Amino acid sequence: MNIHSYEKLWLIAALLLIVGFIATITYGSVGLGIAMIDDSEDTVNPGSLDEDFGEPRVEHVGENEYEAYVIAQTFTYRPDPIEVPADSEVTFYVTSRDVIHSFSVVGTNVNTMVIPGEVSSMTVEFDDPGEYGIVCNEYCGDFHHTMEGQLHVVPEDEFDMTELSVEADDEVELGDEATFNVSVENGMLDDLETTASFEIGDETVEEEITVAGESTEETTFTVDSSDLGEGDHDWTITVDDYEESGTLTVVDELEEENDGGNNDE
Amino acid sequence: MSNAYIDQFPAEAKVVKALFYSSFVALALGGVFGIIQTLHRTDIYRFIDSANYYSVLTAHGVFMVITFTIFFLVGVFTWAVTTSLDREVEDIRFTWAWVALMSIGTVMAAVPILAGLTDSIDMSAAVLFTFYAPLQGHPLFYLGLVLFVVGTWVAGADWFRSWWAWKKENPDARIPLPTFMVLTTMIMWYIATMGVATSILVFLLPWSLGWIETVNPLLTRTLFWFFGHPVVYFWLMPAYMMWYVMLPKFSGGKLFSDPLARVGFVLFLLLSTPVGIHHQYLDPGISEGFKFIAMTNTMFLLLPSLLTAFTVVASMEHGARQRGGTGYFGWLKALPWRDPVFAGMALAGLLFAAAGFSGMVNAGMNINYLVHNSLWVVGHFHLTVGTAVALTFMAVSYWFIPQVTGKELWNRSVALVQVVLWFIGMTFMTNSMHRAGLIGMPRRTAEPQYEGFEFETAVGSVGELDAQIALGGVLLTLSLVLFFANIIGTAFGSRSDTLPDNGYAEALSGSDDAPRVLDNLKLWTAIAIVLVIFAYSLPLLSIVDRGGLFGPDIPPLPVSLESVTFLAFAVEHVATVALESAGNFAQTALSGVIN
Incomplete structure (x- = not known):
């Protein structure tokens, strides 16, 4: 087969180009560490x-x-x-x-x-x-x-991975105590030192809490409904930038429609 | 009396004409869906619902890259084999049978795609050209694709029959170059379509009929790309063939080197299939090593294209110098730029060079992160199949249509404007698609913007990119209108006696210079199969090992619902009847239409 000398040159240049491309891609993988998506993860259903x-x-x-x-x-x-x-x-x-x-x-x-x-x-x-x-x-x-x-x-x-959740009474009878269960979840590995503050009426309570890494800390605030008096009372619980709020209703006497207790509406 | 193809092979000319016309119908439909889609996506003009965009997109993809390209290329291949072996097909009824099979397959696949556009028929195949499970199309869609592919297999058998018969009469002769190109391309196609045939027959069709519950999405996807990359070479090889054997002739010269052309086609046969995983660089469940192998194979696949670039340009220069061209670059002026056939093919080749560069970026495994599934990719393949292939096919039609109809081309000036418009339209559309892809705009989506963020361009603006894409789309549509005007005008013309003779370019360095081993098709087939086994057996085994042959328990997401159950029962019956009567019925029907 006779190949024209220009064509031979072209052929060599083309091969060099191809090898050069492969080399750059390999450098990207090995030198720069750009890994490909691969089969390293287990399958899931x-x-x-x-x-x-x-x-x-x-x-x-x-x-x-x-x-x-x-x-x-x-x-x-x-x-x-x-x-x-x-x-x-x-x-x-x-x-x-x-x-x-x-x-x-x-x-x-x-x-x-x-x-x-x-x-x-x-x-x-x-x-x-x-x-x-x-x-x-x-x-x-x-x-x-x-x-x-x-x-x-x-x-x-x-950035944080804090999650605040509050479980609170909606309605209490005048004279009873209202409880607010606060749980602070810390998703980070480091300890979280912070303050939980609770506001209801014109009352503010603060509590220092430390939540260990990857765990949840719980605390409870209580308030005597006699101090608040009958009626609706807005409350707010704040931990860092997170806030939960609601309304507590203090009534003279709870309606007892069934055995469900004071959680009923 | 002229000595055109229709004079030499009147019966075959009818077949080729029917194939060309079928491909043009698909081109027209694909074009209509193309402009609807362009204007919708760029939010310039909308009249469909965005949810229906995907039916339009499926139709555009399937009609353009399956029906238009493949119908045209089987026509070209029939011409190439008969002309270069200088013999009629062995049995014209056999030839009509595969034409019928391909036509029936197309219609079957088209029905659910088009039905997806209307709510009144509960059928859809809005699964796009790639039909990735668990998205599930209507069974008719899969069945149609199967029949179509089987049709192309039978077509290949037809050409092999011709070659075997010719070889008996010419035991020591070299395979003429056009036939050599057809045969190597078809061997590649047989190997490649094993992937999609397995995917559809073993998994997707039974699954769409409810016979099996689940499929392994990664497995069917990998089998698709086993076929999905070589299919682009199936479109491209006939365009290459035109550049090798016709372009030198239209430039006024000879092919630079027959042996190098053969080497190019052998390399395509060997390397087209074991590269499909480069479409899956970002797929989980395939190891980095397999991706690396696909990457190196892909890079070596550049070689035959770079060789083609040299040979084609050298042949053009030879032609130009025969026409009196001189100087280092001055010869370019001596080329027949006013000939639409030459101009169209040369412009297609020019844009294909650009496509080569974006393709090299796609092939770069870790660079692919930046562009994968973005509009960049759409820009890339509108340069390859949308220009290198489509524009070459349209340009060469201006030579072929007179050859198979015996009629003079209606208007050469309109033809010249048409090919130039296509070039300009694609330049607008693809440069902006590439740029849009680089800023992260995804492909295959109905909306130009999202709600939660905005795409940011370094140069220009998103509005400017959309405007360029839409302008490109409008110019391309205009170009298509001119193309059809010319084809229809020619079809209604009267028989001419002054047509150029049928034929193709001779070579400066002829087949005698080519080592005999190049014609050893058995050897190349064996090596191609071994390479495919090397590249695919381990990845496929690993995928089956990980996810199971039928995958995890994922419900299908059918794009159409109720009619499927009914069809499951009906399909066996209908398919059997259709297959039995297909040959006879379609043959008579088609020859009736064509005469």
């Missing part, structure tokens, strides 16, 4: 994600290290928004409850297919705070175009 995968959530797993467990389903992402601190390393675990979706953070190279039965995992560094949109870029049904979510990278000092 889309029908029983609660056991296999758990609730959609963000977990604090190490200093500046977080894990986000995301479920994609027609036509939403959970959790939404996903909140993580800046200057952190976040590993996303994403799976689907129904059809094939994608999890693609707009304007970044965070982009993966989400296939039912499989879990996509990828570790991403977020240096700066910012708000990103998440879109599904794989057609998933009639309302595919409405499938979006939010990723909030918040400044480190504004």
Whole structure:
């Protein structure tokens, strides 16, 4: 076979180009550490994600290290928004409850297919705070175009994983004590030292609490209804930026319609 | 008396003409859905509901890349085999049978797609061209695809029959280049379609009929891409063939090198299939190693395309110098730019070079994160199949249609405007799609914006990108209108005696220079199969091992509901009857229509 000398040159140049491309991609993998989505995660059953995968959530797993467990389903992402601190390393675990979706953070190279039965995992560094949109870029049904979510990278000092919940009496009989059970959950690994403050009428009570990492602390506020008097009383319980509020009704005599006690409306 | 194709092969000319006309009907339908979709998505003009956008998108995809391209290319292949072997097909009834099979398959797949646009018929196949499970289309859609693919298999058998018969009479002759190209492409196609055939026959069709409960979404998806990448070479190979054997002729010269053309096609046969996983770089459940192998194979697949670029440009230069062109670049002016056939093909080749660059980015495994499933990809394949293939096919039609009808082209100036308009339209549309993809705009969605955030461009604006896409779409539609005006005008013209002779370009370095081993199709087939086994057996085994052959317990998400159960019972009966009568009925029907 006679090959023209120009064609030989071209052939060699083409081969060099190809080898050069492979080298750059390899450098991206080995040198820069851009890992591909792979088969490192165990499979899950889309029908029983609660056991296999758990609730959609963000977990604090190490200093500046977080894990986000995301479920994609027609036509939403959970959790939404996903909140993580800046200057952190976040590993996303994403799976689907129904059809094939994608999890693609707009304007970044965070982009993966989400296939039912499989879990996509990828570790991403977020240096700066910012708000990103998440879109599904794989057609998933009639309302595919409405499938979006939010990723909030918040400044480190504004980030916490505190959850406040309050269980309180709605109605008490004049003279009885009203109780407010407060539980503060700390999702971070470090201890949380904070103050719970309780306001009702013109009364304010504060209590220092320390919640150990990854645990929940409970405390109870009580108030004597005689001090408040008959009528509606608004209350507020505050822990850091979280606030729960409600209204306590103090009545002369509780109506006893059945045996259910004082929880009935 | 002219010596056009219709004079040499009157019976085959009818087949080829029928195939071309079928492909043009698909092109017209695909074009209508294309403009509806462009204007809807860019929010310039809307009259459909966004939920129906996906039926329109499915129709645009299937009509364009399955029906238009493949009907056209089987026509070209029939022409190539008969012309280069200089013999009629072995049995014209056999030829009509596969034409019928392909036509019936198309209609069957088209019915549920189009029915998806109306609520009054409970049928839909809005599953897009990729039909990823657990999204489930109507069984007719899958059945139609199967019949269509079987039709192409039978077509391949027809061409192999011709070659075997010819080889008996010419035991020592080299396979003529066009036939060589057809045969290597068809071997690639046989290997590639095993993936989609398995996916549909073993999994998706029984599942859509309710015979099996679940499928493994990653498995059917992987089987789709086993076929999904080589199918793009199935569209592209006939365009390459036109660039190799016709473009030099229209440039006024000869093909630069026959042996290198053969090497190119052998490389495509070997490397087209073991690369499909590069469409799944971002899929969970496939290890990084398998993706890396697919990436290196893909990069080497650049080689035959780069060789083609050299040979095509060298052949054009040769032609230009025969026409009196001189200088380093001055010869470009000597090319027949006013000939729509040449101009269209050359412009298609130019945009294909651009497509090569965006393709190299797609192929870059870890760079792919940035562009995967974004509008960038849509821009890329509108340059490849939408221009390199479609524009080449349209341009070469201006030569083929007179050859198979015996009629002079209606208007050469309109034809020239048409190919230039396509080039300009695609330039507007694809540059903006690429840019939109880089800022994260997804493909396959009905809306230009989302509620919770906005796309941000570094240069220009989202409005400007949308305007360019819409303008491109309008120019392309206009171009299509001119194309059909010309085809219809030609069809209604009268028989001409002054047509150019049928034929293709000779080579400067002919087949005698090509090593004999290049024609050893058995050897290349064996190597191709081994490469496919290497690239696919472990990934497929691993996918089945992980998710099970029939996958986890996921309910299907049918895009249409009630009629499926009924159809499950009816389908066996109907299919059997249809298959039995298909051959005879369609043959008579088609030849009746065509005469």
